[in-house]
Amino acid sequence: MTCSVMWFRRDLRLGDNPALLEAAASAETVLPLFVFDPRLWDPAGSPRQAYLLASIKALRDQIGGLVVRWGDPAHEVERVVAEVEASSVHIAADYDPYGHPRDVEVKQRLEGREVPLARVGSPYAVAPGRVLNQQGNAYQVFTPFSKVWRDHGWRAPAETRHVSWDHSLESVDLPAVRVPGGMTVPVAGEEAALTKWRAFLDGGLATYDVDRNRPDLDGTSRMSVHLKWGEIHPRTMLADLAQSDAPRKAVDRYRTELAWREFYADVLARRPDSARDYYRPELAAMTYDDPGEQFEAWKDGRTGFPIVDAGMRQLRAEGWMHNRVRMIVASFLVKDLHIEWHHGARHFLDWLVDGDIASNNHGWQWVAGSGTDAAPYFRVFNPIDQGKKFDPQGVYIKRYVAELRDCPLDELHQPHDPIVDHAEERREALARYEAVRRA
């Protein structure tokens, strides 16, 4: 009996999965494989590890078994291929700075055995590198990218077919992970993703364009974690959006947010160095402060600025933070505390369940003014005004900052024992910026 291997990575679903369809079409049975790679696993924070484990378990339950291995994928995939005498290995392409070269290495190893590594599809509606201007170059600015991305279009969701699974190989035990005390991670798996998505289509989507900036209203979809692990494909979501009766403005806005995810993946695939380095190197020369006690206060949600502290505490409670608040806390770290963006990006990746190198590190570079199509550095978020505007009744602040629950609204957004003076630090940030600009 012929057997192919479906190597799952960031595509932990059975529906709308072209790589799986091809694996099933290539052989009589399909062996489902997941390899825990210590180089990805060890630096991931425990919330992301816990979520991934839950997602793996959900996939294993759906399939009725999953071969789990631990170690260097180049070695482990080859070993599984030899053990089961597989005729091919199937994956969705990975464009990340680590995943892409890893897949090249696996491909070369398998070629030695004359077993092809078939790359079909990717975690994106339009694969990185496809959206180009008329000169054949990639876009550096989001708006033209998003227009061409939309014109380019995407395939319809892949059909779901019966798969004969091969369960002949032994698995290693799944590791145990304890999430930080008090944290609840979202329910994982394809079914949970589809349930949440359908509820959003029938509910929150209708007012998404107006509510998406309001952390007090929970007006967003919270689909990022499911997209991160491929429990749902954006193609499925885009097809549903096209059928939706929700107001056009709301649907367009949601589609545009999905395009941001694709834009950052495109930028990172082109410039893998921008995961760590400044996309625009000018701001690397600016004077920054070393992370010390103030950085610890920021991480703990003890800055004295209510909206900042609420956001940092939401991160620790849920492994997720509202997008508006991600921007506010990031701006506070870089422009009020003068700490380089990558310290904050690392902290986010330690805690976010949806932590994604492209969206996170480019989200940070956007705020820090060093990214592609970034907010200009001199635009400094005022955490007090942002709180008043986007959490007008203080519902969000009171949800996470227990000591302010009885605070009257007219005092709520003001700093309480602040670690810095915002007006002073704003001037300092602009002075540092001017110095680097003139240099």
Ligand SMILES: Cc1cc2nc3c(=O)[nH]c(=O)nc-3n(C[C@H](O)[C@H](O)[C@H](O)COP(=O)(O)OP(=O)(O)OC[C@H]3O[C@@H](n4cnc5c(N)ncnc54)[C@H](O)[C@@H]3O)c2cc1C
């Ligand atoms: C400093 C900073 C760090 C961030 N880190 C991450 C991260 O690690 N992982 C992550 O998925 N997103 C990240 N984002 C983007 C955004 O904050 C989250 O995608 C969003 O908050 C997820 O919530 P949601 O699913 O309810 O979003 P919704 O508003 O419902 O948006 C729908 C989907 O669109 C995509 N999206 C929305 N906004 C953005 C954006 N600005 N950039 C890229 N994609 C977007 C996401 O896939 C999201 O799930 C970051 C943003 C900032 C400013």
